[in-house]
Amino acid sequence: MVVGLFPNLTRHRQLHFNSWVVASLFLSLLFIGPIFAIFFAALGDSGGLWNHLFQTVLPRYVTNTILLMFGVAIFSLVFGVSSAWIVFRYSFIGRPLMQWLLLLPAAVPAYLIAYTYTDFLEYAGPVQKMLRLYFGWQSVQEYWFPEIRSMGGAMMIMGSVLYPYVYVMARAAFFLTPASLYEVGMLSQRNLFWTVGLPLARPAIAAGLALALMETISDFGTVEYFAIETLTLGIFNVWLGMNNLTAAAQISAFAFLFIIALLVLEKKARARRRFTDTTSKAVSLQPKVVSGVRAFVCFLACSIPIIIGLLIPIIVLLGFVFQGYSLGLNKAVLDAAINSLTLAISIALLVVASAVFLGFVARFQGNKALEKVSALASIGYAFPGTILAIGVVTAGGAIDSGIYKFFYNNFGITYDGWLTSGVLLIVLACVIRFQAIGFGAVTSGLERLSPNLMDANLVLGRGFAHGIRRVIFPLASLSLIAGGMLVFVDVMKELPMTLLLRPFNYETLPTYVYQFAKDELLEEAAFPALIIIATGVLPILFMNSVLNKITWGRSKA
Amino acid sequence: MTRIIIDNLSHKFGSTPVLQDISFFVDEGEVVCLLGPSGCGKTTLLRIAAGLERLQQGKIIIGKTVVAEASSGINLPPENRGVGLMFQDYSLFPHLNVRDNICFGVGAGSPDRQAWVDNALSLMDVKFHAESFPHTLSGGQQQRVALLRALAPKPRILLLDEPFSGLDVTRRASVRKETLSILKDTGVSTLMVTHDPEEAMFMADRILVMREGRMIQDGTPTEIYAHPASPAVLNFFGTINTLSSNVADGQVATPLGNFETTDLCNGDAVELFIRPEGIQLEEDGLNSFKTVEEEDIGKSTKQSFEVVSAQLLGNVSLVVIAIPNRNKEPLMIEARMPGNFLPDKGGRVTVKIDPNQVFMFKASKDN
Numbered sequence: 001m002v003v004g005l006f007p008n009l010t011r012h013r014q015l016h017f018n019s020w021v022v023a024s025l026f027l028s029l030l031f032i033g034p035i036f037a038i039f040f041a042a043l044g045d046s047g048g049l050w051n052h053l054f055q056t057v058l059p060r061y062v063t064n065t066i067l068l069m070f071g072v073a074i075f076s077l078v079f080g081v082s083s084a085w086i087v088f089r090y091s092f093i094g095r096p097l098m099q100w101l102l103l104l105p106a107a108v109p110a111y112l113i114a115y116t117y118t119d120f121l122e123y124a125g126p127v128q129k130m131l132r133l134y135f136g137w138q139s140v141q142e143y144w145f146p147e148i149r150s151m152g153g154a155m156m157i158m159g160s161v162l163y164p165y166v167y168v169m170a171r172a173a174f175f176l177t178p179a180s181l182y183e184v185g186m187l188s189q190r191n192l193f194w195t196v197g198l199p200l201a202r203p204a205i206a207a208g209l210a211l212a213l214m215e216t217i218s219d220f221g222t223v224e225y226f227a228i229e230t231l232t233l234g235i236f237n238v239w240l241g242m243n244n245l246t247a248a249a250q251i252s253a254f255a256f257l258f259i260i261a262l263l264v265l266e267k268k269a270r271a272r273r274r275f276t277d278t279t280s281k282a283v284s285l286q287p288k289v290v291s292g293v294r295a296f297v298c299f300l301a302c303s304i305p306i307i308i309g310l311l312i313p314i315i316v317l318l319g320f321v322f323q324g325y326s327l328g329l330n331k332a333v334l335d336a337a338i339n340s341l342t343l344a345i346s347i348a349l350l351v352v353a354s355a356v357f358l359g360f361v362a363r364f365q366g367n368k369a370l371e372k373v374s375a376l377a378s379i380g381y382a383f384p385g386t387i388l389a390i391g392v393v394t395a396g397g398a399i400d401s402g403i404y405k406f407f408y409n410n411f412g413i414t415y416d417g418w419l420t421s422g423v424l425l426i427v428l429a430c431v432i433r434f435q436a437i438g439f440g441a442v443t444s445g446l447e448r449l450s451p452n453l454m455d456a457n458l459v460l461g462r463g464f465a466h467g468i469r470r471v472i473f474p475l476a477s478l479s480l481i482a483g484g485m486l487v488f489v490d491v492m493k494e495l496p497m498t499l500l501l502r503p504f505n506y507e508t509l510p511t512y513v514y515q516f517a518k519d520e521l522l523e524e525a526a527f528p529a530l531i532i533i534a535t536g537v538l539p540i541l542f543m544n545s546v547l548n549k550i551t552w553g554r555s556k557a
Numbered sequence: 558m559t560r561i562i563i564d565n566l567s568h569k570f571g572s573t574p575v576l577q578d579i580s581f582f583v584d585e586g587e588v589v590c591l592l593g594p595s596g597c598g599k600t601t602l603l604r605i606a607a608g609l610e611r612l613q614q615g616k617i618i619i620g621k622t623v624v625a626e627a628s629s630g631i632n633l634p635p636e637n638r639g640v641g642l643m644f645q646d647y648s649l650f651p652h653l654n655v656r657d658n659i660c661f662g663v664g665a666g667s668p669d670r671q672a673w674v675d676n677a678l679s680l681m682d683v684k685f686h687a688e689s690f691p692h693t694l695s696g697g698q699q700q701r702v703a704l705l706r707a708l709a710p711k712p713r714i715l716l717l718d719e720p721f722s723g724l725d726v727t728r729r730a731s732v733r734k735e736t737l738s739i740l741k742d743t744g745v746s747t748l749m750v751t752h753d754p755e756e757a758m759f760m761a762d763r764i765l766v767m768r769e770g771r772m773i774q775d776g777t778p779t780e781i782y783a784h785p786a787s788p789a790v791l792n793f794f795g796t797i798n799t800l801s802s803n804v805a806d807g808q809v810a811t812p813l814g815n816f817e818t819t820d821l822c823n824g825d826a827v828e829l830f831i832r833p834e835g836i837q838l839e840e841d842g843l844n845s846f847k848t849v850e851e852e853d854i855g856k857s858t859k860q861s862f863e864v865v866s867a868q869l870l871g872n873v874s875l876v877v878i879a880i881p882n883r884n885k886e887p888l889m890i891e892a893r894m895p896g897n898f899l900p901d902k903g904g905r906v907t908v909k910i911d912p913n914q915v916f917m918f919k920a921s922k923d924n
Contacts, residue, residue: 452648455609458635459642460662461710474652 021370024361027354028377031432034391035383041249041394049247053238058251061234065217065258067151068158068230072216073209075159079305080166081205085193086302088174091287092295098302099171100544105309106164107536109493109510111221112529113157115517116313118225121148126319149226158222160309162212169208173201179285203269210266217258218384220496221514231255235386236496245390252387259382314533320526333528336512343423343498343508344491344535347430348484354431355438356480360468363446364454374439381436385429385496392429393501422503429497434487441483445476485539492535559584559618560746561606561714566615568601575601576770579615583714588740588747590757592781592793593767599750600645603716606748607642608635620713641712641745645719647703649691655702656687662710670709677705697728704736708743715740717749721756733759754793758782766790788918791830798831798890801920809917812880812888813910818917826920835914836892838876841905861905865889867898874898878906 087099121127128145137143147153177200185196198205223233231251239248290298355378362374380388407413449472457467495510502511509528516525561583568576575598583589591599604610605625606617612625612632619640624633641662649658656678663670678687691699700720707715720736721729737760740747751757757764758778766774766781766789774786785791800811804825809816811829821827841861865877874894879887892908900906 450644450646450648452644452646453650455604455607455635456642456644456648456650456706457661458609459607459638459640460706461636461639462662463634463636471650471652475650 018365020361020365024358024366024370025373027358028373031354031377031380031435034388034395034428034432035379036391037394037398038249038252038387038391041246041390042253044246044249046244046247046250049238049242049244050250053234053247053251057229057234058254060229061231061251064151064228065230065232065255068154068223068228069213069216069258071151071155072158072162073213075156076163076166076212077205077209079159079163079309080208081170081198081201083163083302083305084167084170084174085197086298088171088197088285089192089287090294090298091289092291092298094299094302095287098299098306100541101306101310102167102302103164103540103544104537105161105305107489107540108161108310108313108533109221109495109536110158110161110215110219111225111495111510111517112493112513112532113161113309113313114154114222114225115513115522115529116316117148117153117157119522120312120316121145151226151228154222154226154228156308158216158219160305162215163305163309165212165215166205166208169204170201173204175284177201177284179283182285206269207266210262210269214259214262214382217255217262218386218496220384220386220499221510225517231258232384232386232496235384235390236500239386239390239500245393248386249390249394252390255384255387263379263382314530317526317530317533320523321530323523325523325526332507333509333512336507336509336528337531339506340492340508340510343426343430344488347427347434347491348487350427350431351434351438351487352441352480352484355435355442355483359439359442359446360472363451364464364468375443378436378439380432381434383433385433385494386500388429388433389497389500392425392432396425396428422501423506425501426498429501430491430494433497434490437486437490438480438483441479441486442476445479446472448479449475482543485542489536489539493532560587560620561748562616562618563602563606564616564618566602566605566612566617568598568605568610568613574770576605579772581765581772581775583746583748585746586741586744587762588737588749588760589763589765590761591748591750591765591767592752592754592757594752594793597767598770599752599767600718603642603718603748603750606714607640607716608633608638609642639710639713641707641710641715643703643707643715643717643720645722647691647699647723649699649703649706651691654688654690655694658691658702659705659709661706670711673711674705674709677709696724697732700724700732701735704739708739708745712745715745715747717747719750719752721751721753729756736760754795766793783913785916788828788830788916791832791916794832796833796891798833798836800829800831800888802827802829812882813890813908816912816915816917821917821919828918828920830916830918831890831910832914833875833891833893834873835911836890837909837911838878838892838894838898838900838906839909840900841907861907862890864900864902864904864906866902867900869897869899872896876900876906878908 083098083102087095087102119125123140131137131143131145135143148157174197177197181200182192182196185192190196217230217232219230220232220236222228223230224236229237231254235248235251235255238244238251358374358377362371366374383391404414453471453475454464454467457471458464462470493510494508495514498508498511499514502508507515509532513522513525513529513532516522522529559582563579563581566576566579567574579602581589591602593599601610605612606619608624612627614627616623616627617625619638622633623629623631624638625631650661653661656674659674659678660671663674665671686694686698691702694702700723704717704720707717721733724732733756749757749760751760758781761778764774764776764778764781765772766786768789774781774790776784776786781790782794791797800813802809802811804818804821804823804827806823807818809818809821809827809829813831816829818827862878862880865879867874867876869875872895874897876892876894876898878890878892880890882888
């Protein structure tokens with residue numbers, strides 16, 4: 001009898017509105033609400049600013065955003081796909097090292113790399129100094145040097161830290177394609193990359209690219225520093241600079257078009273990925289052993305993105321530290337570090353907890369519709385931090401005034417309002433933005449488990465709670481830890497939402513570094529910048545080993 | 558005592574009916590097989606019985622308890638039904654070792670069951686694997702662990718979903734034998750789902766044949782084989798030779814001879830089925846090229862026909878012969894002969910038909 005290995009249990013189930021389901025719907029609403037709040041905020045009167053913006057700057061914002069996305073796409077595709085193919089196809093000295101080193105640039109936030117490159121490549125920076133020394137140039141008129149603080153510079157810089165999204169997806173797709181397909185290509189003497197590898201990996205690559213582009217739209221630090229007026233920067237300027245939340249919300253509503261386009265791209269790519277994601281015990285292709293010049297070329301090709309995205313920024317920052325800047329662990333850095341850690345840990349825990357709740361209830365108590373609602377609750381990942389910040393401020397304000405009215409009218413108690421600004425708002429915004437990571441971890445953890453496991457638990461006389469505790473949780477825990485770590489990393493480097501929502505004098509490591517970089521004093525913040533990178537590197541390494549286990553563990557078993 | 562009664566159960570997925578008016582029971586110590594092709598609703602029936610799928614219509618009684626009844630809304634959750642279920646994919650807990658898997662449904666407070674587990678482990682060779690994890694076991698061992706896990710809490714009824722489908726053909730026969738002896742030793746009442754008639758014949762005290770969500774026959778293996786209720790039941794047992802004819806004078810005339818009928822009326826259109834194993838061939842010693850005259854056909858059951866192909870399949874030989882059929886294309890008839898029986902292609906054989914392997918049904922449109 002041919003049956004799907006994991007039949008879809010929830011397919012025909014009717015939804016019973018028990019307390020689990022109601023709580024799950026409520027939580028989903030809390031996560032989706034702020035996104036809709038943006039539209040409510042946009043309905044307000046911006047005092048004619050919108051018309052003005054529409055006629056003046058908006059076309060520029062849109063053009064810049066599209067240009068930047070296009071450039072970042074090219075850089076991350078070239079870096080990500082070529083390196084993924086090389087580590088998949090060829091066995092050369094240093095290949096195991098490259099496999100995970102290639103992931104690490106993801107730990108470097110784009111704004112940090114922008115700050116370091118500006119210092120590195122500017123007139124007084126080490127590169128130009130060396131060139132002048134070598135060629136004997138005396139002044140800036142005697143030679144031409146590319147300006148890093150430009151559109152092109154932003155494309156390269158962002159591509160060099162965002163390509164790991166593409167790399168991870170492409171590599172997994174290459175490895176998961178059964179060797180037999182490549183062997184057919186070999187027997188017919190076709191180019192394996194163009195005829196087998198790339199066509200089959202294309203949906204996976206597109207999904208990775210969509211994620212990289214979402215990060216591109218979201219980026220605030222780089223575009224602000226480089227003064228590239230994208231939609232995100234526009235929102236920020238209009239809100240903080242012109243103090244007009246409504247107009248900022250209106251631009252955000254406009255940016256929805258881009259977000260929806262990317263979401264559709266990603267969803268389509270993911271749906272198509274099912275055809276290449278083979279769950280069978282297919283063997284992946286053995287790499288070709290290369291040596292000499294060819295091995296060197298492989299090594300070099302893999303090194304380039306690592307050098308650009310990781311090595312140079314670290315060297316520059318370490319250079320500052322060794323020159324004696326930013327040495328002392330002063331109180332401000334310590335406070336910022338503690339704030340960052342507290343935020344990152346608590347948000348990671350909250351995200352995993354809410355994702356576990358939503359995921360488990362949808363899977364075991366809900367039906368297809370509830371699964372969709374729960375998945376929708378993690379849509380925040382597609383929204384730039386600046387936009388989400390507008391959403392949570394609007395929603396938080398509404399909730400606060402509601403609570404205020406309720407307490408004041410019923411008990412005469414005045415409530416100060418916790419959700420209008422402050423750390424709680426940052427937490428809410430981050431939980432919404434990074435919910436997708438947790439939810440993805442939960443669903444991927446559950447997808448790998450036969451749904452019969454829970455049924456087996458029930459039939460053996462154990463209840464639902466016992467099954468969750470003793471069967472599902474232990475088996476999904478690795479995925480959950482991995483998801484929690486990714487959230488942790490993302491919060492550790494999160495800048496725009498914290499910047500917009502933080503209370504006065506509340507600093508995290510990124511805002512601390514941001515302040516100094518803004519004043520062209522990056523060297524003073526080199527140490528906290530290095531901490532940000534370091535905290536990102538370790539969980540990524542852990543993640544990689546977990547992903548390897550998840551991707552290949554099954555076929556080995 | 559009856560262990561499970563399914564009463565008038567019907568079930569739909571959306572608007573598609575998957576089970577219709579199913580009623581049956583399993584007696585104490587009985588092994589009952591649900592036999593039917595893929596997608597006929599067998600597994601759904603098991604899942605409803607176990608409480609994993611919500612009952613929509615009908616009633617289920619396990620032991621003396623009504624565990625689910627649509628009219629009264631009773632629906633005991635699976636953990637309170639006292640059923641054992643062995644999944645088709647075994648669904649062993651990958652993070653628990655063999656012993657913990659088997660003991661999963663056994664409370665620490667039931668020392669007799671713990672002792673039963675120890676005993677079961679010591680009787681089987683899985684004893685050596687008590688501390689190992691499921692993925693290190695062979696398919697047959699995993700099957701055994703899954704069976705013991707389902708049996709350990711002493712269920713009132715054991716449900717088996719295609720228990721042998723995950724095994725190599727070579728291992729299947731021996732595992733089947735072991736499983737049957739475990740079931741008979743423990744005396745557990747068993748409801749098993751399978752699509753393999755041989756498996757059902759071997760395991761079952763009683764077979765319930767299902768097709769497209771309905772039960773089409775309920776009987777002992779012998780009854781099912783010797784007195785199939787419909788062509789659909791016959792078809793489960795593999796390819797079968799089909800001939801169409803009419804009843805005349807209580808006789809059904811076919812190119813292979815005339816067959817008597819008692820329960821069909823004169824003039825009825827008839828579908829006549831002959832099992833390949835019911836046709837005995839003998840090589841025509843003269844190997845003559847004497848053609849069968851049309852008027853001879855149907856007068857004798859011992860005539861000579863042309864051999865179209867002959868293949869040895871192991872313990873049987875499959876021989877196809879051509880039967881002249883008036884002015885139409887000749888009929889191709891399959892015969893299975895024990896052992897090595899390979900007449901030359903184009904040679905001639907004589908045919909003898911075992912009337913016990915001939916079945917006649919009134920022709921209808923949908924069988």
